[in-house]
Amino acid sequence: MRLIQQRARRTPAQRIIKHRLTLAVLLTCAAAIAMVQPTTAAPGNASGTAHASIAADTGTANAIQPGGTLTRITDNRNSFALPAPTLDPKQLRDFNFGNRLFNTNWTVAPSSANGFDGLGPTFNRVSCSACHLRDGRGRPPQHDEKELLSMLVRISLPGTNRGDDAEIQGDDAHGGPRPHPDYGDQLNDRAIPGVPAEGRVEITYDEIAGAFADGTPYSLRKPRVTLHDPAFGPFDDLLLSARVAQHMPGVGLLEAVPEADIVARADPDDRDGDGISGRANRVWNPIMQRTELGRFGWKANVATLQQQTAAAAHGDIGLTSSAFPTENCPPAQTACAAAPTGGAPELSDRFLDRIVFYLQTLAVPARRGAERDEVRRGENVFKEMNCGSCHAPILRTAPDTMPVVLADQTLAPYTDLLLHDMGEGLADGRPDFLADGREWRTPPLWSIGLFKAVNDHTNYLHDGRARNLEEAILWHGGEASAAQKAFIDADATTRRALIAFLESL
Numbered sequence: 367m368r369l370i371q372q373r374a375r376r377t378p379a380q381r382i383i384k385h386r387l388t389l390a391v392l393l394t395c396a397a398a399i400a401m402v403q404p405t406t407a408a409p410g411n412a413s414g415t416a417h418a419s420i421a422a423d424t425g426t427a428n429a430i431q432p433g434g435t436l437t438r439i440t441d442n443r444n445s446f447a448l449p450a451p452t453l454d455p456k457q458l459r460d461f462n463f464g465n466r467l468f469n470t471n472w473t474v475a476p477s478s479a480n481g482f483d484g485l486g487p488t489f490n491r492v493s494c495s496a497c498h499l500r501d502g503r504g505r506p507p508q509h510d511e512k513e514l515l516s517m518l519v520r521i522s523l524p525g526t527n528r529g530d531d532a533e534i535q536g537d538d539a540h541g542g543p544r545p546h547p548d549y550g551d552q553l554n555d556r557a558i559p560g561v562p563a564e565g566r567v568e569i570t571y572d573e574i575a576g577a578f579a580d581g582t583p584y585s586l587r588k589p590r591v592t593l594h595d596p597a598f599g600p601f602d603d604l605l606l607s608a609r610v611a612q613h614m615p616g617v618g619l620l621e622a623v624p625e626a627d628i629v630a631r632a633d634p635d636d637r638d639g640d641g642i643s644g645r646a647n648r649v650w651n652p653i654m655q656r657t658e659l660g661r662f663g664w665k666a667n668v669a670t671l672q673q674q675t676a677a678a679a680h681g682d683i684g685l686t687s688s689a690f691p692t693e694n695c696p697p698a699q700t701a702c703a704a705a706p707t708g709g710a711p712e713l714s715d716r717f718l719d720r721i722v723f724y725l726q727t728l729a730v731p732a733r734r735g736a737e738r739d740e741v742r743r744g745e746n747v748f749k750e751m752n753c754g755s756c757h758a759p760i761l762r763t764a765p766d767t768m769p770v771v772l773a774d775q776t777l778a779p780y781t782d783l784l785l786h787d788m789g790e791g792l793a794d795g796r797p798d799f800l801a802d803g804r805e806w807r808t809p810p811l812w813s814i815g816l817f818k819a820v821n822d823h824t825n826y827l828h829d830g831r832a833r834n835l836e837e838a839i840l841w842h843g844g845e846a847s848a849a850q851k852a853f854i855d856a857d858a859t860t861r862r863a864l865i866a867f868l869e870s871l
Contacts, residue, residue, distance in 0.1 A: 427759030427778040432812045432871070433616055433730025434763075434775030440731050445816050446501035446615045448729040452771045457727065464724025467717050469495045472683055474558045475708035481717075484708020486684040487561040487701070488554035488694065490518050494721070497611035497682065501728060502821040504611030506569055506589070506830040517610040517830065518682065519553045519567050519591060521546060523603060526797050540650035540657065541799050542667070543605075548598040548698040552681045561701045562597040569608065571831075576840070579855045586840055588791075589831050598698045605803075607794035608829040609664055613820075615813055616779060617662070618726030621671050622763035622772040623783070625659045631758065631782045642755040642845050644784030644808070649799045653689045661783050664828040665798040666807035671722050679713050687713040727771060731813050735870050744867025747860055751852045756808045756845070758782040780811035780871065789843020792827065804844060815869035835868050836861070 431437035436450040449461045470482055471492045477483035491497050497504050497516045504516030522543035545551040549564055557563040571587040578584065591608050593601045634645040647660035651669040653676065660666035668674045676689035684694055688711055695702035735741055748754065757780040767773040785805040795803035806828060814835070818824050824834050832838035842850040853861060 427780070430760070430776050430778055431730075432733060432778045433619060434777055436616070436619065436727070436729050436771065436775065437732050438729040440729075441734050441816065441819060443820050444500060445731045446613055446728065446813065446820050450727045450729045450771055453727060457723075457769070457771070460720055460723050461727055464720040464722075467494075467721050468498075468501075468724055469493060471496075472685065472708075475706045475712075477708075481714070482708075484685055484712030486554075486556075486558040487705040488557045488564055488699070489684040490514070490552075490554055490556060490682045491516075492683065494678070494683075498614055500820050501614040503613045503817050503823075503825070504830070505821070505823045505825040506608070506610065508823070512568075514555060514567055514569075517608060519593070520551060520607040520609060520796065521549060521553050521593075521601075521604050522551050522796060524605060526799070542650060543796065543798055546604060546696075548696050549601075549604075550681075550694065550696050553593065554681075554684070554694070557702075558705060561699075561705055563595075564598065564699075565596050565601065566594040567608075568592045568594060578858075578861070580857055582858060584836070584840060586837055587831055587833070589829055598696070605794070605796040607796045610825065610828065610830040612664070612809070613813060613817070614725055615728045616730045616777070616810065617671060618728070618772050619730070619763055619775060619777055620661060620761075620779060620781070620783065620810065621726070622767040622775070623761045623777075624764045627761065628659065628661075628783050632784055640752070640755060641848060642752075642786070644756060644782055644786050644845075645800070645805075647785050647798075647800045647807070660799065660801075660807075663798075664806055664809075665801040666783065666785055667798040667801065671725055672718070675721050675725065676713070676718060679718075685713040686711045687718055688715055689718075723769070726769060730777075731816055733870050734815065735866075738866070738870075740863050740866045741870045742867075743860075744863035744865070744870075747856070747864045748867055751849045751864075753849055754780075756782055756784070756786050757811055758808075778812065778871075781808045784808060786846070787844035788841075788846060791843045792841055794828075811868065811871050813871065815871055835865050839864075 435452050438448050438451055440448060449458060453461060472485040473479050473483045474485050475483040485492060499516060506517055507514060523546055525544050526541045527539055527544045543551050553567060554564045555567055570590045572590065574586045574588055576584050576586065589608060591606045593606070629646050632645050633643050636643040647666040648657050649660040649667050649669055651658045651673055653673050658669035660669055662668040662671065662674045668677065673689065676687045679685040679687060680690035680694055686693060691711060693703065693707065759778055759780055761777045761779055763772055763775040763777070765774040785801050785807055787804045788806050789804065792806065793804040797803055826832040826835060826838035827841060832841055839853050840850060853864070
């Protein structure tokens, strides 16, 4: 009776706080249990046994765990949001706190949510997870959707930023894109009350018909990006590039690959004559105040996860940080500049560090069905079509990497982290440091077979134009033209085997 009376006397706010604390404890306990549980085959595996990718390292991508000791066997909607199984209890607490921050909806300042206000004034989404839902891949609008839910549009003026335009947005002249004086380098299609959004994005498609050598027809959709309702003058002379959010598992491991190993794979002059001439992007890191190797972003235009996280918080959500201390308000946007802020900075270094740690220590899902005959045949097709020249199967992390769970790992991410000319069909015409308008970073292929399970779609490529893996391959051009032609010339059985292999990654 006394317990019932105590519960009755609790205020609604007290009950909410209690429930949140209870949920936090349950989440931490569940994650800790998952950390120490033995790895078993995920439900639904036909064999009921560990996948072939969990075998000892024999030097082939099929014989190693995709994420080394950060690998987990999983094939459900939460597969991209799990902690590395090697985290200790303190690291797991830091991971869970970073997870909370990653999923926090930021509010308009001033707010009672102290430490979590400062949204905007202009922005794209209210949280990291709004674009990276369940740490997964974004997509373009579907069906009758009008808004961009998990993608954005990069904008810039022709050329690169090496002259007087360096004063715009406080950017230094280090060769990055030239921001528009009134809109910056990214269109913010949302804003807080009393502040106008910069504009509105519409994406439409033209269908391009084609056929495989055996006569089987296909159709590719080419996107048209149009900007409407300009709030601060016409959208004249803008270069546009639509970008979907990328999936997050394994990014900490990619950051830990030694720079020398990445650069050693570059062949900008195609000295070996194989038609593949990958090259490294060199980008400005405003946090370290120096030029570094680019690893992240669709054009490898970001050097580190810390920079990527702070830049996304600033450009996508509108949060200042020690890395980006000024509000994202170009001079023409006076209402934006006059809006209340959430303090200086709005994203503290402690919060930023926890988000970065969370991203670094996300687990990589294990392969599924790697032992199937069709998948093994597809792997041989992948090799025969020379796909691995860009999608390098195996990378290794440095032995002195921090946090230590990332150190000395052998990976199978299927990327070289280099820029490649992908042809006019995929070109956005927008340079980004050393990357020209036809070049894109090789995206990792690990986990691409789980997009449907995690994010309920199968959209691929930088703008999500490909509706399936077959279309993604058909869009390959430039350095990948020979592989594209081989795929078109292949019979249906061979094509299906290659797709089965990719879906097993």
